[in-house]
Amino acid sequence: MPTTPTAAADSPAFSPLYQQIKTLMTQSLQRGEWRPGEAIPSEAELAVRFKVSQGTVRKAIDELATDNLVVRRQGKGTFVATHAEERTQFRFLRLTPDDAAETGSTRRRFIDCRRQRAPADVARALALRTSDNAIRIRRVLYFRDLPVVLDDIWLPAALFKGLTAERLGSYRGPMYRLFESEFHVRMIRAEEKIRAVAADDTAAGLLELPPGTPLLSVERRSYTYGDRPVELRRGLYNTAAHYYRNELS
Amino acid sequence: MPTTPTAAADSPAFSPLYQQIKTLMTQSLQRGEWRPGEAIPSEAELAVRFKVSQGTVRKAIDELATDNLVVRRQGKGTFVATHAEERTQFRFLRLTPDDAAETGSTRRRFIDCRRQRAPADVARALALRTSDNAIRIRRVLYFRDLPVVLDDIWLPAALFKGLTAERLGSYRGPMYRLFESEFHVRMIRAEEKIRAVAADDTAAGLLELPPGTPLLSVERRSYTYGDRPVELRRGLYNTAAHYYRNELS
DNA sequence: GAGTGGTCTAGACCACACT
DNA sequence: GTGTGGTCTAGACCACTCC
Numbered sequence: 001m002p003t004t005p006t007a008a009a010d011s012p013a014f015s016p017l018y019q020q021i022k023t024l025m026t027q028s029l030q031r032g033e034w035r036p037g038e039a040i041p042s043e044a045e046l047a048v049r050f051k052v053s054q055g056t057v058r059k060a061i062d063e064l065a066t067d068n069l070v071v072r073r074q075g076k077g078t079f080v081a082t083h084a085e086e087r088t089q090f091r092f093l094r095l096t097p098d099d100a101a102e103t104g105s106t107r108r109r110f111i112d113c114r115r116q117r118a119p120a121d122v123a124r125a126l127a128l129r130t131s132d133n134a135i136r137i138r139r140v141l142y143f144r145d146l147p148v149v150l151d152d153i154w155l156p157a158a159l160f161k162g163l164t165a166e167r168l169g170s171y172r173g174p175m176y177r178l179f180e181s182e183f184h185v186r187m188i189r190a191e192e193k194i195r196a197v198a199a200d201d202t203a204a205g206l207l208e209l210p211p212g213t214p215l216l217s218v219e220r221r222s223y224t225y226g227d228r229p230v231e232l233r234r235g236l237y238n239t240a241a242h243y244y245r246n247e248l249s
Numbered sequence: 250m251p252t253t254p255t256a257a258a259d260s261p262a263f264s265p266l267y268q269q270i271k272t273l274m275t276q277s278l279q280r281g282e283w284r285p286g287e288a289i290p291s292e293a294e295l296a297v298r299f300k301v302s303q304g305t306v307r308k309a310i311d312e313l314a315t316d317n318l319v320v321r322r323q324g325k326g327t328f329v330a331t332h333a334e335e336r337t338q339f340r341f342l343r344l345t346p347d348d349a350a351e352t353g354s355t356r357r358r359f360i361d362c363r364r365q366r367a368p369a370d371v372a373r374a375l376a377l378r379t380s381d382n383a384i385r386i387r388r389v390l391y392f393r394d395l396p397v398v399l400d401d402i403w404l405p406a407a408l409f410k411g412l413t414a415e416r417l418g419s420y421r422g423p424m425y426r427l428f429e430s431e432f433h434v435r436m437i438r439a440e441e442k443i444r445a446v447a448a449d450d451t452a453a454g455l456l457e458l459p460p461g462t463p464l465l466s467v468e469r470r471s472y473t474y475g476d477r478p479v480e481l482r483r484g485l486y487n488t489a490a491h492y493y494r495n496e497l498s
Numbered sequence: 499g500a501g502t503g504g505t506c507t508a509g510a511c512c513a514c515a516c517t
Numbered sequence: 518g519t520g521t522g523g524t525c526t527a528g529a530c531c532a533c534t535c536c
Contacts, residue, residue, distance in 0.1 A: 014531095014532080016504075016505060016506090017505075017506070018505080018506085039521095042520075042521060042522085043521080043522070044520090044521090052506080052507090053506060053507045053508065054507090054508090055505095055506065055507065055508085056505080056506060056507080058522085058523090059505085059506090061522095067498065068498050072522065072523090073514090073515090073521085073522080074513065074514050074515080074521075074522050074523065075513070075514035075515040075516080075520085075521055075522065075523095076514080076515060076516085076520095076521065076522080077520090077521060077522075078521090078522075092497050094495075094497075096442075188498070189496065189497060189498040190496070190497040190498075191494065191495070191496055191497070192494070192495040192496075192497060193345075193492040193493070193494055194443065194465065194488075194492060194493040194494075194495060195465065195488035195492050195493070196445035196446070196463035196464050196465045196466075196486075196488050197445070197463055197488075198463050212461075214445035214446055214447050214463035214464070215445050215463070216443065216444065216445040216465075217445075220497075237445075239443075239444035239445050239446075243442040243443060243444050244442070244443040244444070245440065245441070245442055245443075246343075246440070246441040246443060246495060247438065247439070247440055247441075248341050248343075248438060248439040248440070248441060248469075249316070249317050249437070249438040249439075263512095263513080265523075265524060265525090266524075266525070267524075267525085288502095291501075291502060291503080292502080292503070293501095293502085301525080301526090302525060302526045302527065303526090303527090304524095304525065304526065304527085305524080305525060305526080307503085307504090308524085308525090310503095321503065321504090322502085322503080322533090322534090323502075323503050323504065323532065323533050323534080324501080324502055324503065324504095324532070324533030324534040324535080325501095325502065325503080325533080325534060325535085326501090326502060326503075327502090327503075
């Protein structure tokens with residue numbers, strides 16, 4: 001049960017009730033008590049369970065919704081967010097075609113998928129020991145049969161046992177949906193570092209461009225519950241006919 | 250006075266009370282009734298003024314705060330957001346040095362500031378007629394005395410009467426603060442389109458780089474109240490020692 | 499102590515989806 | 518109709534800031 005605010009007042013870090021509820025609910029999500037796509041209990045039920053008013057539960061859920069951990073649907077309930085039903089198919093991919101009418105025909109090709117010791121920089125980014133294994137995936141995304149994105153993806157091997165090139169190749173749907181349904185690893189948020197670089201010979205070959213072509217370099221670190229980093233993804237984007245869109249506020 | 254929800258129920262678009270309050274408050278901000286940096290009336294006062302409960306005013310202010318139009322400070326009041334007191338000095342500039350310890354020494358150099366007919370693409374982006382005038386500013390940002398950013402900035406001349414290179418050069422502080430205090434144009438949000446390009450001769454000269462160096466091209470369109478576009482900014486960033494950071498969720 | 503925003507409650511009623 | 522989230526209210530009390 002949550003501590004009442006007054007009882008917690010003598011401790012240095014005062015935490016409102018709804019924050020405590022939010023933490024408890026996040027743990028339920030993390031434990032898998034409520035699974036992606038399913039409805040969580042109604043606000044009234046949760047109010048009873050946590051012995052607080054519905055308004056307090058409501059505020060906790062509000063925050064979970066703005067964090068994109070759950071989705072509210074009026075009249076139906078509140079549902080655990082999932083990468084399964086993204087209308088864009090790629091929730092985290094901010095590439096947009098210059099020609100807005102471009103058909104959604106996309107294709108993937110997996111070049112490589114292997115297990116190896118995590119290099120030092122990858123180990124650091126994923127909070128692994130250098131003795132830990134990592135899975136490295138290399139793939140190309142094609143839009144309208146033209147290669148546009150080359151990704152190098154690093155995952156902690158311990159979390160993705162049994163992930164193979166075959167499994168990746170045969171899966172229909174976004175990669176993050178596979179991670180979520182097969183490996184119970186849900187990507188919550190990510191940070192990206194973006195630069196402009198010149199294509200090296202390898203990238204140029206795979207993206208079918210002259211070496212030296214300017215490419216967008218996007219280094220993404222994705223996190224799951226509890227701010228745990230679980231993916232390092234280094235992408236090279238050909239921005240000749242696409243751009244990376246961003247909103248500032 | 251806001252229409253009560255029930256009274257508005259017959260019209261097709263139902264709008265909650267707090268949304269109507271939010272709209273009224275946005276208009277007060279736009280009109281300049283409450284000016285940047287100043288405190289707006291307390292929640293209790295606003296509740297009386299709008300004849301609603303404090304909770305409803307509160308929810309309206311909550312949204313204005315998440316939109317970054319106002320800032321709440323417990324115990325003190327709610328204040329109109331301003332570009333004057335950004336700790337980063339550049340609220341919309343997402344460039345970060347690789348070396349996190351880099352000193353904050355920045356310098357600006359204005360290359361050009363002139364008034365001219367808006368080219369077709371600029372006119373379209375700023376919703377101007379092609380007969381309208383625009384102000385074009387070109388400047389370079391230096392970090393540690395090295396040129397890193399080359400900006401081409403387009404503004405509707407009608408909104409920025411009297412803006413000159415001298416005024417720009419003599420002003421201390423962020424450009425958006427100048428716009429806000431001198432021209433009463435407040436930038437609320439912006440959209441960016443990002444690509445990788447090769448430096449042309451001009452850019453290479455100004456950024457002191459070899460022509461052909463990959464640069465980040467950042468096209469920003471900024472909006473003021475009412476989603477009115479008021480700035481088109483085309484930036485070229487040297488990302489050799491800096492990166493563009495972004496958060497996804 | 500007075501004034502501000504922040505939290506929490508309890509209850510009423512509305513809008514929406516399903517059946 | 519029943520159950521869900523969404524809105525609105527009124528009032529109590531807490532935390533923070535300033536005088």
